[in-house]
Amino acid sequence: xxxxxxxxxxxxxxxxxxxxxxxxxxxxxxxxxxxxxxxxxxxxxxxxxxxxxxxxxxxxxxxxxxxxxxxxxxxxxxxxxxxxxxxxxxxxxxxxxxxxxxxxxxxxxxxxxxxxxxxxxxxxxxxxxxxxxxxxxxxxxxxxxxxxxxxxxxxxxxxxxxxxxxxxxxxxxxxxxxxxxxxxxxxxxx
Numbered sequence: 720x721x722x723x724x725x726x727x728x729x730x731x732x733x734x735x736x737x738x739x740x741x742x743x744x745x746x747x748x749x750x751x752x753x754x755x756x757x758x759x760x761x762x763x764x765x766x767x768x769x770x771x772x773x774x775x776x777x778x779x780x781x782x783x784x785x786x787x788x789x790x791x792x793x794x795x796x797x798x799x800x801x802x803x804x805x806x807x808x809x810x811x812x813x814x815x816x817x818x819x820x821x822x823x824x825x826x827x828x829x830x831x832x833x834x835x836x837x838x839x840x841x842x843x844x845x846x847x848x849x850x851x852x853x854x855x856x857x858x859x860x861x862x863x864x865x866x867x868x869x870x871x872x873x874x875x876x877x878x879x880x881x882x883x884x885x886x887x888x889x890x891x892x893x894x895x896x897x898x899x900x901x902x903x904x905x906x907x908x909x
Contacts, residue, residue: 744775747806749775752776752807753811755798755810755812756813759818761893766779768895769890778805783820787868795873810883813897814869816892828856829842869887882907884904888901
């Protein structure tokens with residue numbers, strides 16, 4: 720459990736050598752875009768490289784599966800902040816093949832949660848409080864459908880202008896190839 724010590728040691732050298740200077744930019748995305756994508760480790764460098772992005776070009780929001788699961792959750796709030804406060808003008812939802820959320824079932828996850836020492840009593844309390852853990856901890860069966868569902872949730876949000884294009888793409892995590900599954904330009908209204 721000492722992984723962070725190595726990171727802090729590296730960071731000290733990084734700052735001391737002023738290696739941060741080549742990454743300086745503003746908080747406003749130069750390409751005026753916000754991207755919601757998966758937290759998959761294969762995408763950390765691959766996605767920006769496959770899209771020709773550099774530091775400062777876009778806002779990137781990451782979560783498991785690039786899923787917008789609630790219209791008033793933190794993902795949607797982040798998208799709205801990027802649009803209205805940080806000058807983004809387009810939204811891209813980018814899922815990927817071989818996603819860990821594909822085929823994820825709550826029963827398997829709940830078993831692992833219990834293996835880490837979380838009691839059935841705590842799980843029951845959440846269920847009785849109205850949290851549908853079965854739904855909340857379940858992934859999807861088809862990444863294309865998952866991207867389309869997230870795009871629709873964003874497009875239909877009552878606080879998002881219909882003039883904002885919301886695109887859906889799938890990236891191949893081995894090659895970086897992008898497939899465009901929802902063309903947001905065809906859904907915008909001026």
